[in-house]
Amino acid sequence: MRRICVIGASGKLGQYMVRHALDRGYEVVGVCREASVPKLAAFEGRITVVPGDTDDPEVIRRAVAGCDGVLTVLVPWGVQQYASGTAQAVLDHAPPGARLVFSCGWHITRDGRDRYTWWFRAAVRIAAVLGRLVRAVEIDDQVEACRRVFASDTRWTVVRGSSLEEGESQGLPVWSQHVGDPVLASNRTRRVDFALFMVAALTDDTLVREAPAIVGRLTPSALAHASVPHESVDRPKSAG
Numbered sequence: 001m002r003r004i005c006v007i008g009a010s011g012k013l014g015q016y017m018v019r020h021a022l023d024r025g026y027e028v029v030g031v032c033r034e035a036s037v038p039k040l041a042a043f044e045g046r047i048t049v050v051p052g053d054t055d056d057p058e059v060i061r062r063a064v065a066g067c068d069g070v071l072t073v074l075v076p077w078g079v080q081q082y083a084s085g086t087a088q089a090v091l092d093h094a095p096p097g098a099r100l101v102f103s104c105g106w107h108i109t110r111d112g113r114d115r116y117t118w119w120f121r122a123a124v125r126i127a128a129v130l131g132r133l134v135r136a137v138e139i140d141d142q143v144e145a146c147r148r149v150f151a152s153d154t155r156w157t158v159v160r161g162s163s164l165e166e167g168e169s170q171g172l173p174v175w176s177q178h179v180g181d182p183v184l185a186s187n188r189t190r191r192v193d194f195a196l197f198m199v200a201a202l203t204d205d206t207l208v209r210e211a212p213a214i215v216g217r218l219t220p221s222a223l224a225h226a227s228v229p230h231e232s233v234d235r236p237k238s239a240g
Ligand SMILES: NC(=O)c1ccc[n+]([C@@H]2O[C@H](COP(=O)([O-])OP(=O)(O)OC[C@H]3O[C@@H](n4cnc5c(N)ncnc54)[C@H](OP(=O)(O)O)[C@@H]3O)[C@@H](O)[C@H]2O)c1
Pocket: 008, 009, 010, 011, 012, 013, 014, 032, 033, 035, 036, 039, 073, 074, 075, 076, 077, 078, 082, 103, 104, 105, 106, 160, 161, 162, 163, 164, 191
């Protein structure tokens, strides 16, 4: 990895990813909506910013040119297919062979073998219906975005985040292939560590074409069920 692109760089997850990528010595290109460019002021002079909507193919084509890896924040905001448009632009324009890492939540399922509680399903459905009613959120479009990624023959990883919280890093989250696996039961990850996992995935070939569901490595369920030594923060480990 030499040069990487963060798409959705101005959000909370995006800014953490920019920081981790700079810490690793990567050259960073960030894409964010024009109005959000000031949110990246702290990185002035250290990253290249390409302003524009992340579902604009021309913006993405320029931003990802020459990148070895692309980190994409997939968000369901708005009702104009923003998530699927963003995913499609990245799939269409990332250089061949680039590592593509996308973020989403546990509600995304790749193979239908995730086991959700009834209240989790209900909460997602209510959010989807209400979000669409008030024209603020389009959860089904985030599902469509991931469907397109799963169907692509690129070197993708879709990282499925648990509920998030702020706080100091606890190190690289642990992961499992299916929601419902005991290691994930705590359903809590520090956002800074979600970002750490996304950046680490760039150089972890075992995660190519995987959709890891992650959880904080110091959460009770991870401590009880993960088979990783606590001091090791270099590699995620599937408990499945
Ligand atoms: N929040 C959670 O509890 C949670 C749980 C599990 C997984 N996740 C996943 O984690 C990732 C980051 O989520 P987050 O909640 O932490 O958000 P975040 O990092 O703050 O990022 C929000 C992103 O959405 C953009 N955005 C906000 N309003 C928008 C609009 N109306 N139209 C287009 N873009 C808009 C922001 O861009 P601007 O800077 O331009 O506003 C920013 O890039 C997502 O993939 C999400 O699915 C979140």
